[in-house]
Amino acid sequence: MVEQNIDTPAAPAKAEVGPASDPGRRPAQGARSKPRPAPGPFVEARDGAHLFRRDWGAGQPVLFLSGWALTGEMWAYQMLDLVDQGLRCVAYDRRGHGRSSDPGRGYEYDTLADDLAAVLEQLDLREVTLVGHSMSGGEIARYLSRHGAGRIARAVFLAPTTPMLLRAADNPDGLDPLLIDQVRAAMRADYPRWLDDNAPPFFVADTSPAMREWVKHQMLQCSMKALIDCNRASVEADFRDDLRRITVPTLVLHGDRDASAPLALTGARTAALIPDSRLVVYEGAPHGLFITHRERVSRDLVAFARS
Template structure:
């Protein structure tokens, strides 16, 4: 066995690559750590070459924001073989996972292959289910705690996972964060019906009643905003303290006699027909405007995988529910402080919709994010988190 100085240096460089969040610096560390044709294999993933390893590390970083890898114990080297242990933990917190990796070291000191073994799997998110009147179940996450409750209603085609960067920040500020998967999405039951906007609003009511939440701040994005507005219109605001709407897909999109600037129904139907033929192609063609150029490839891939995990019939049904609804009559029912965050580069729900929504809600405040697209909860997460926290604390 050699001294641990050289092996530990190799391990430190390896873990630095896993922890580096800057794309360029991470790529440089990967090139310095792995040979060009290096392979990585563990029970959950496999990748090859610098690009493959970079994509894998980026995906893990997106899944565990605020976490970092650290060495655990001393590294052992026997000839070309290196063994070392690691742990994964949030900043200042206890480790949630650990493992032991075995690396083959090339003559130039880089890793030619790494085989990883998990000593402990990351825990599944704390989750529960609420049963709806029609027998379907909704999966929800509840951070717990005694602070004011914030309930997140996710965007079209995604799941409660989209809010993890907001939950991380607000939970750290002492707030209780609840997020749920819409019926047919994520880990909720694969419902074959109930995608009308009224039913989706009733599902939100069921979550609030199940947890008996009061004084809640409701936070929605895109379609989730429509569900929140319809919820208050149908069920009242007795459980609600505040409402925050991000890039709202409201109040009305379709062309009507009193909304001539709207989109003709035939255009929507043509889009839905295209989805029924090749939804992944549409997603790929419309990915770029959702983000900003600085958004990492790993982050883009994560959200696109979320979208494409939603069955296309569910994607069509939920989009149909909102684009063929007129929420203008719902707006006067909103009698709670309302904050609208909208990007001026949002092509999915143009800023004009945010302005119309704000104009229809008494006392609503519109904050325009310069340069922000529809995915502002990712691209401008720090500002979004600050604005949400300040609004909740008002």
């Protein structure tokens, strides 16, 4: 496999246009002076939603955020590997996903970033390595721009959908809005069938049928409200300004056969916008590289968490 390393790159000129914001973006509320302890396996979000979390091992903390429609279980293999290396691993299910509550609201990035803040505060995690896949790269970027890096030591973007997916005047290479509407219509009509139809490019040819079913099972645990709203948020958000404001060392891992988040549109531009970043390209890797290249992902995470 081939690595392409980009250290402290300059942002592309065309990405410099316009401030980044979600519609209705609001300032963050002040953090609690004394974090409340998380009750059992759940963390309570600021609006009362309950977020299911897994918390394994001891040592320096690594906090995992799941991709669109996936749960914290997606990180099981990486968490086992990192726990074996003496790290503490925490993962939680996004609201409306897996075992977390489904409030039917809060699927825009400001609230999702506040959910991440609640997990960090209630578990009192510090010197954290944040790891996010796909749409959760936006949660990391929005958390850091909204809440600051006081608890965060470093960040990893795995196959991110940042900085901006949708086509616009200042993002001419983005996705066609009409195509996105067609995709959402297909999901609303028959989501299980949509998953089956779109599974092949997420994996590689030798990914076992059982592993594919395991991933599909997780994605079927996402509520339709969360599914559609999170898709809309991840496609329509603009994180260019958020990414420029990240101050912690950042690693971007991305496959050059990613059909869901093409490298040139997402991972390469994400690394170019973050001041202290490094891009590592996995040759032949698809969007599901946490499965298809799981041993290499684990090695890179361990090395970076200890850097």
